[in-house]
Amino acid sequence: MSNNRKIIHMDMDAFYASVEQRDFPQYKGKPIVVGGSPEGRGGVVATASYEARKFGIHSAMSSKAAKKLCPDVIFIQPRFDVYKDVSRLFHQILHRYTDMIEPLSLDEAYLDVTEDKLGIGSAIEIAQSIQAAVRSELNLTISAGVSINKFLAKVASDLQKPAGLTFIGPSRVESFMESLEVKKFYGVGKVTAEKMQKLGLLKGGDLKKMTENELVLHFGKMGHFFYQIVRGIDDRLVQSSRNIKSVSVEDTYPEDLEELERIQKELYLLIDRLLIRLDKRKLNGRTLTTKIKFHDFTQITRSLSASSAIYDKVTMISLLDKIIGNVDLKNKKIRLLGVGISNFQNSDNKFNSPQLALF
Protein backbone atom coordinates (compact mmCIF):
# COMPACT_ATOMS: atom_id res chain seq x y z
CA MET A 1 0.00 0.00 0.00
CA SER A 2 1.19 3.49 -0.72
CA ASN A 3 2.57 5.95 1.78
CA ASN A 4 0.25 8.55 0.39
CA ARG A 5 -2.72 7.97 2.59
CA LYS A 6 -3.73 10.79 4.92
CA ILE A 7 -4.99 9.35 8.18
CA ILE A 8 -6.16 11.31 11.19
CA HIS A 9 -6.88 10.00 14.67
CA MET A 10 -8.98 12.30 16.84
CA ASP A 11 -9.32 11.72 20.58
CA MET A 12 -11.22 13.90 23.06
CA ASP A 13 -9.26 14.98 26.11
CA ALA A 14 -10.32 13.40 29.44
CA PHE A 15 -13.67 12.92 27.77
CA TYR A 16 -16.25 12.19 30.51
CA ALA A 17 -14.46 14.47 32.97
CA SER A 18 -14.24 17.35 30.50
CA VAL A 19 -17.97 17.10 29.76
CA GLU A 20 -18.69 17.28 33.50
CA GLN A 21 -16.39 20.29 33.94
CA ARG A 22 -18.04 21.96 30.98
CA ASP A 23 -21.58 21.45 32.28
CA PHE A 24 -20.83 22.13 35.96
CA PRO A 25 -18.43 25.07 36.22
CA GLN A 26 -17.89 24.38 39.95
CA TYR A 27 -15.78 21.39 38.82
CA LYS A 28 -13.53 23.47 36.57
CA GLY A 29 -9.88 23.34 37.63
CA LYS A 30 -10.69 20.68 40.22
CA PRO A 31 -9.47 17.10 40.52
CA ILE A 32 -12.52 15.09 39.54
CA VAL A 33 -13.13 11.45 38.78
CA VAL A 34 -16.05 10.07 36.80
CA GLY A 35 -17.17 6.68 38.07
CA GLY A 36 -16.37 4.89 41.29
CA SER A 37 -17.93 5.56 44.65
CA PRO A 38 -17.13 8.59 46.79
CA GLU A 39 -16.09 6.69 49.91
CA GLY A 40 -13.72 4.58 47.91
CA ARG A 41 -16.06 1.72 48.69
CA GLY A 42 -15.86 0.16 45.30
CA GLY A 43 -16.04 0.71 41.59
CA VAL A 44 -13.36 1.94 39.28
CA VAL A 45 -12.40 5.26 37.77
CA ALA A 46 -13.80 5.65 34.24
CA THR A 47 -11.69 8.73 33.72
CA ALA A 48 -10.03 11.51 35.68
CA SER A 49 -9.70 15.22 34.95
CA TYR A 50 -6.20 16.45 34.11
CA GLU A 51 -6.07 18.05 37.57
CA ALA A 52 -6.69 14.60 39.11
CA ARG A 53 -4.16 12.94 36.82
CA LYS A 54 -1.44 15.09 38.37
CA PHE A 55 -1.90 12.98 41.51
CA GLY A 56 -1.41 9.79 39.51
CA ILE A 57 -5.10 8.93 39.18
CA HIS A 58 -6.04 7.19 35.95
CA SER A 59 -8.75 5.15 34.18
CA ALA A 60 -9.50 1.67 35.53
CA MET A 61 -7.96 2.47 38.94
CA SER A 62 -10.06 1.58 41.98
CA SER A 63 -11.84 4.52 43.55
CA LYS A 64 -10.18 3.57 46.82
CA ALA A 65 -6.73 4.01 45.31
CA ALA A 66 -7.82 7.31 43.73
CA LYS A 67 -9.01 8.66 47.07
CA LYS A 68 -5.73 7.64 48.68
CA LEU A 69 -3.73 9.52 46.07
CA CYS A 70 -5.89 12.62 46.36
CA PRO A 71 -8.23 12.79 49.38
CA ASP A 72 -9.97 15.89 47.96
CA VAL A 73 -10.88 14.25 44.68
CA ILE A 74 -14.53 14.72 43.70
CA PHE A 75 -16.37 11.60 42.50
CA ILE A 76 -19.06 12.12 39.89
CA GLN A 77 -21.60 9.66 38.59
CA PRO A 78 -21.38 9.19 34.83
CA ARG A 79 -24.11 10.56 32.55
CA PHE A 80 -23.82 8.21 29.60
CA ASP A 81 -26.74 9.75 27.72
CA VAL A 82 -24.96 13.10 27.70
CA TYR A 83 -21.67 11.54 26.51
CA LYS A 84 -23.52 9.74 23.73
CA ASP A 85 -25.13 12.97 22.69
CA VAL A 86 -21.76 14.74 22.58
CA SER A 87 -20.40 11.81 20.57
CA ARG A 88 -23.24 12.20 18.08
CA LEU A 89 -22.43 15.89 17.61
CA PHE A 90 -18.71 15.07 17.37
CA HIS A 91 -19.45 12.67 14.53
CA GLN A 92 -21.60 15.26 12.79
CA ILE A 93 -18.54 17.51 12.73
CA LEU A 94 -16.33 14.71 11.40
CA HIS A 95 -18.78 13.90 8.61
CA ARG A 96 -18.34 17.41 7.18
CA TYR A 97 -14.87 16.35 6.05
CA THR A 98 -15.25 12.69 5.11
CA ASP A 99 -17.50 9.67 5.49
CA MET A 100 -14.47 7.41 5.84
CA ILE A 101 -14.74 7.37 9.60
CA GLU A 102 -14.04 4.47 11.93
CA PRO A 103 -15.15 5.08 15.50
CA LEU A 104 -13.02 3.41 18.16
CA SER A 105 -15.14 4.52 21.08
CA LEU A 106 -17.48 7.40 21.89
CA ASP A 107 -14.66 9.94 21.87
CA GLU A 108 -12.19 8.53 19.36
CA ALA A 109 -12.20 7.98 15.63
CA TYR A 110 -9.95 7.40 12.66
CA LEU A 111 -10.54 9.39 9.50
CA ASP A 112 -9.14 8.73 6.06
CA VAL A 113 -8.89 12.16 4.45
CA THR A 114 -6.79 11.13 1.46
CA GLU A 115 -9.73 12.68 -0.31
CA ASP A 116 -11.89 15.04 1.67
CA LYS A 117 -15.36 16.34 0.91
CA LEU A 118 -14.39 19.99 1.07
CA GLY A 119 -11.27 19.65 -1.08
CA ILE A 120 -9.07 21.06 1.68
CA GLY A 121 -6.28 18.67 0.78
CA SER A 122 -4.11 19.18 3.85
CA ALA A 123 -4.74 16.64 6.61
CA ILE A 124 -3.17 19.01 9.14
CA GLU A 125 -5.59 21.76 8.19
CA ILE A 126 -8.52 19.36 8.44
CA ALA A 127 -7.43 18.25 11.91
CA GLN A 128 -7.05 21.87 13.00
CA SER A 129 -10.45 22.70 11.61
CA ILE A 130 -12.03 19.80 13.52
CA GLN A 131 -10.29 20.95 16.69
CA ALA A 132 -11.64 24.46 16.20
CA ALA A 133 -15.18 23.20 15.57
CA VAL A 134 -15.10 20.93 18.64
CA ARG A 135 -13.91 23.86 20.71
CA SER A 136 -16.43 26.39 19.46
CA GLU A 137 -19.46 24.12 19.00
CA LEU A 138 -18.99 21.60 21.80
CA ASN A 139 -16.89 23.67 24.17
CA LEU A 140 -14.46 20.77 24.54
CA THR A 141 -10.87 20.08 23.56
CA ILE A 142 -9.64 17.27 21.38
CA SER A 143 -6.21 16.03 20.33
CA ALA A 144 -5.21 14.96 16.85
CA GLY A 145 -2.65 12.68 15.30
CA VAL A 146 -1.93 13.02 11.59
CA SER A 147 0.14 10.55 9.60
CA ILE A 148 0.18 7.94 6.85
CA ASN A 149 -1.50 5.05 8.67
CA LYS A 150 -3.73 4.19 11.61
CA PHE A 151 -0.96 3.08 13.96
CA LEU A 152 1.07 6.25 13.56
CA ALA A 153 -1.98 8.52 13.75
CA LYS A 154 -3.15 6.82 16.93
CA VAL A 155 0.23 7.05 18.64
CA ALA A 156 0.61 10.65 17.46
CA SER A 157 -2.70 11.85 18.92
CA ASP A 158 -1.51 10.88 22.38
CA LEU A 159 1.81 12.70 22.27
CA GLN A 160 0.70 16.26 22.93
CA LYS A 161 -2.47 15.96 24.95
CA PRO A 162 -4.51 18.00 25.71
CA ALA A 163 -5.56 19.97 22.64
CA GLY A 164 -2.43 18.92 20.75
CA LEU A 165 -1.82 18.13 17.14
CA THR A 166 1.07 15.88 16.16
CA PHE A 167 2.03 15.31 12.57
CA ILE A 168 4.32 12.52 11.50
CA GLY A 169 5.06 13.02 7.83
CA PRO A 170 6.34 10.28 5.51
CA SER A 171 9.98 11.37 5.75
CA ARG A 172 9.90 11.25 9.55
CA VAL A 173 8.17 7.87 9.89
CA GLU A 174 11.30 5.76 10.04
CA SER A 175 13.18 7.80 12.61
CA PHE A 176 10.00 8.25 14.62
CA MET A 177 9.39 4.52 14.83
CA GLU A 178 13.00 3.82 15.72
CA SER A 179 12.94 6.12 18.70
CA LEU A 180 9.41 5.24 19.84
CA GLU A 181 9.39 3.44 23.18
CA VAL A 182 7.73 0.05 22.89
CA LYS A 183 5.44 0.80 25.81
CA LYS A 184 3.91 3.58 23.74
CA PHE A 185 3.08 1.18 20.90
CA TYR A 186 -0.66 0.94 20.54
CA GLY A 187 -1.54 -2.71 21.02
CA VAL A 188 1.37 -3.51 23.33
CA GLY A 189 -0.06 -4.33 26.73
CA LYS A 190 1.78 -4.30 30.02
CA VAL A 191 2.73 -7.96 29.85
CA THR A 192 4.29 -7.70 26.39
CA ALA A 193 6.04 -4.47 27.32
CA GLU A 194 7.62 -6.18 30.33
CA LYS A 195 8.65 -9.14 28.22
CA MET A 196 10.28 -6.76 25.75
CA GLN A 197 12.05 -4.95 28.56
CA LYS A 198 13.54 -8.24 29.76
CA LEU A 199 14.78 -8.94 26.24
CA GLY A 200 16.37 -5.50 26.12
CA LEU A 201 13.86 -4.27 23.57
CA LEU A 202 13.08 -0.73 24.66
CA LYS A 203 12.51 1.13 21.43
CA GLY A 204 11.25 0.49 17.94
CA GLY A 205 14.86 0.50 16.75
CA ASP A 206 15.62 -2.50 18.99
CA LEU A 207 12.75 -4.46 17.46
CA LYS A 208 13.90 -3.52 14.00
CA LYS A 209 17.18 -5.34 14.52
CA MET A 210 15.33 -8.64 14.88
CA THR A 211 14.28 -10.88 12.04
CA GLU A 212 10.61 -11.58 11.47
CA ASN A 213 11.16 -15.17 12.58
CA GLU A 214 12.75 -14.09 15.83
CA LEU A 215 9.88 -11.74 16.56
CA VAL A 216 7.32 -14.46 15.86
CA LEU A 217 9.25 -16.85 18.08
CA HIS A 218 9.03 -14.42 20.99
CA PHE A 219 5.65 -12.82 20.43
CA GLY A 220 3.60 -15.22 18.35
CA LYS A 221 1.26 -13.70 15.78
CA MET A 222 1.97 -10.20 17.07
CA GLY A 223 5.55 -10.71 15.88
CA HIS A 224 4.44 -10.23 12.26
CA PHE A 225 2.69 -7.02 13.26
CA PHE A 226 5.77 -5.69 15.09
CA TYR A 227 8.00 -6.51 12.14
CA GLN A 228 5.85 -4.39 9.87
CA ILE A 229 5.04 -1.59 12.25
CA VAL A 230 8.65 -0.74 13.17
CA ARG A 231 9.15 -0.21 9.46
CA GLY A 232 6.22 2.18 9.47
CA ILE A 233 4.01 -0.27 7.60
CA ASP A 234 0.35 -0.58 8.62
CA ASP A 235 -2.00 -1.37 5.76
CA ARG A 236 -5.18 -1.62 7.82
CA LEU A 237 -7.93 0.38 6.19
CA VAL A 238 -10.09 2.91 7.96
CA GLN A 239 -13.23 0.86 8.13
CA SER A 240 -16.31 3.00 7.94
CA SER A 241 -19.62 1.33 8.68
CA ARG A 242 -20.17 1.33 4.95
CA ASN A 243 -17.38 -1.21 4.42
CA ILE A 244 -18.42 -3.54 7.15
CA LYS A 245 -20.63 -6.46 6.21
CA SER A 246 -20.89 -8.15 9.59
CA VAL A 247 -19.75 -7.94 13.17
CA SER A 248 -19.28 -11.07 15.20
CA VAL A 249 -17.75 -12.49 18.36
CA GLU A 250 -16.86 -16.08 19.20
CA ASP A 251 -15.27 -18.17 21.88
CA THR A 252 -13.48 -21.51 21.87
CA TYR A 253 -13.95 -23.40 25.11
CA PRO A 254 -11.16 -25.19 26.96
CA GLU A 255 -13.62 -28.01 27.65
CA ASP A 256 -16.41 -28.98 25.28
CA LEU A 257 -19.87 -27.75 26.22
CA GLU A 258 -22.59 -30.39 26.50
CA GLU A 259 -25.49 -29.06 28.59
CA LEU A 260 -28.04 -26.91 26.87
CA GLU A 261 -28.23 -24.56 29.82
CA ARG A 262 -24.50 -23.90 29.71
CA ILE A 263 -24.59 -23.42 25.94
CA GLN A 264 -27.36 -20.87 26.33
CA LYS A 265 -25.46 -19.06 29.07
CA GLU A 266 -22.34 -18.79 26.93
CA LEU A 267 -24.38 -17.54 23.98
CA TYR A 268 -25.95 -14.83 26.13
CA LEU A 269 -22.48 -13.76 27.25
CA LEU A 270 -21.45 -13.55 23.61
CA ILE A 271 -24.51 -11.42 22.89
CA ASP A 272 -23.40 -8.95 25.57
CA ARG A 273 -20.01 -8.66 23.92
CA LEU A 274 -21.60 -8.34 20.50
CA LEU A 275 -23.84 -5.50 21.68
CA ILE A 276 -20.85 -3.58 23.03
CA ARG A 277 -19.00 -4.01 19.76
CA LEU A 278 -21.99 -2.93 17.68
CA ASP A 279 -22.52 0.09 19.86
CA LYS A 280 -18.89 1.15 19.48
CA ARG A 281 -19.19 0.94 15.73
CA LYS A 282 -22.65 2.52 15.78
CA LEU A 283 -24.06 -0.35 13.77
CA ASN A 284 -27.46 -1.99 13.84
CA GLY A 285 -28.31 -4.92 11.63
CA ARG A 286 -31.30 -7.08 10.95
CA THR A 287 -29.82 -10.58 10.75
CA LEU A 288 -28.50 -12.65 13.62
CA THR A 289 -26.16 -15.54 12.84
CA THR A 290 -25.10 -18.27 15.21
CA LYS A 291 -22.08 -20.45 14.59
CA ILE A 292 -21.55 -23.77 16.32
CA LYS A 293 -18.43 -25.88 15.95
CA PHE A 294 -18.63 -29.41 17.29
CA HIS A 295 -16.05 -31.66 18.91
CA ASP A 296 -15.30 -33.32 15.56
CA PHE A 297 -14.68 -29.89 13.96
CA THR A 298 -17.85 -29.97 11.87
CA GLN A 299 -19.52 -26.61 11.91
CA ILE A 300 -22.99 -25.20 11.31
CA THR A 301 -24.19 -21.63 10.94
CA ARG A 302 -27.82 -20.62 11.26
CA SER A 303 -29.28 -17.20 10.59
CA LEU A 304 -32.55 -15.51 11.32
CA SER A 305 -33.64 -12.03 10.30
CA ALA A 306 -35.89 -9.60 12.11
CA SER A 307 -38.18 -7.34 10.10
CA SER A 308 -36.19 -4.29 11.15
CA ALA A 309 -32.83 -3.51 12.75
CA ILE A 310 -32.24 -5.13 16.10
CA TYR A 311 -31.41 -2.64 18.82
CA ASP A 312 -31.96 -4.47 22.05
CA LYS A 313 -30.79 -7.53 23.89
CA VAL A 314 -34.32 -8.88 24.35
CA THR A 315 -34.96 -9.09 20.61
CA MET A 316 -31.53 -10.56 20.02
CA ILE A 317 -32.08 -13.24 22.63
CA SER A 318 -35.51 -14.16 21.31
CA LEU A 319 -34.03 -14.65 17.82
CA LEU A 320 -31.19 -16.64 19.29
CA ASP A 321 -33.56 -18.87 21.25
CA LYS A 322 -35.49 -19.53 18.04
CA ILE A 323 -32.31 -20.50 16.22
CA ILE A 324 -31.14 -22.77 19.02
CA GLY A 325 -34.59 -24.34 19.29
CA ASN A 326 -34.22 -25.58 15.73
CA VAL A 327 -30.80 -27.14 16.13
CA ASP A 328 -30.45 -30.64 17.47
CA LEU A 329 -27.91 -30.33 20.26
CA LYS A 330 -28.67 -33.61 22.00
CA ASN A 331 -25.54 -35.60 22.82
CA LYS A 332 -23.41 -33.08 20.99
CA LYS A 333 -20.14 -31.71 22.25
CA ILE A 334 -19.45 -28.11 21.34
CA ARG A 335 -16.00 -26.57 21.16
CA LEU A 336 -16.80 -23.14 19.75
CA LEU A 337 -19.77 -20.77 19.72
CA GLY A 338 -20.17 -17.54 17.83
CA VAL A 339 -22.82 -14.88 17.25
CA GLY A 340 -22.85 -12.17 14.65
CA ILE A 341 -25.02 -9.45 13.17
CA SER A 342 -25.24 -8.51 9.51
CA ASN A 343 -27.60 -6.82 7.10
CA PHE A 344 -26.81 -3.34 8.29
CA GLN A 345 -28.91 -0.38 7.37
CA ASN A 346 -27.56 1.66 4.52
CA SER A 347 -26.74 4.98 6.03
CA ASP A 348 -23.31 5.52 7.52
CA ASN A 349 -24.42 6.24 11.02
CA LYS A 350 -27.52 5.64 13.05
CA PHE A 351 -27.55 8.60 15.31
CA ASN A 352 -31.23 9.08 14.85
CA SER A 353 -31.97 5.57 15.96
CA PRO A 354 -32.34 4.53 19.55
CA GLN A 355 -28.93 3.64 20.87
CA LEU A 356 -27.89 0.54 22.71
CA ALA A 357 -26.60 0.85 26.22
CA LEU A 358 -22.84 0.62 26.43
CA PHE A 359 -22.66 -0.49 30.03
Ligand code: DCP
Ligand atom coordinates in the same frame (compact mmCIF):
# COMPACT_ATOMS: atom_id res chain seq x y z
N1 DCP B 1 -13.32 4.98 29.78
C1 DCP B 1 -13.79 4.09 30.73
N2 DCP B 1 -12.98 3.11 31.25
C2 DCP B 1 -11.68 3.02 30.83
C3 DCP B 1 -11.19 3.90 29.86
C4 DCP B 1 -12.04 4.88 29.35
O1 DCP B 1 -14.96 4.17 31.10
N3 DCP B 1 -10.90 2.07 31.35
C5 DCP B 1 -14.21 6.02 29.27
C6 DCP B 1 -14.01 7.30 30.03
C7 DCP B 1 -13.21 8.18 29.11
C8 DCP B 1 -13.64 7.70 27.74
O2 DCP B 1 -13.94 6.32 27.91
O3 DCP B 1 -13.47 9.54 29.31
C9 DCP B 1 -12.58 7.89 26.68
O4 DCP B 1 -11.42 7.11 26.96
P1 DCP B 1 -9.97 7.60 26.62
O5 DCP B 1 -9.07 6.44 26.76
O6 DCP B 1 -9.96 8.36 25.34
O7 DCP B 1 -9.60 8.57 27.84
P2 DCP B 1 -9.98 10.08 28.08
O8 DCP B 1 -10.69 10.69 26.93
O9 DCP B 1 -10.73 10.16 29.37
O10 DCP B 1 -8.58 10.74 28.31
P3 DCP B 1 -7.45 11.10 27.23
O11 DCP B 1 -7.30 12.58 27.29
O12 DCP B 1 -6.24 10.41 27.70
O13 DCP B 1 -7.95 10.61 25.89
Ligand code: MG
Ligand atom coordinates in the same frame (compact mmCIF):
# COMPACT_ATOMS: atom_id res chain seq x y z
MG1 MG C 1 -10.00 10.44 24.98
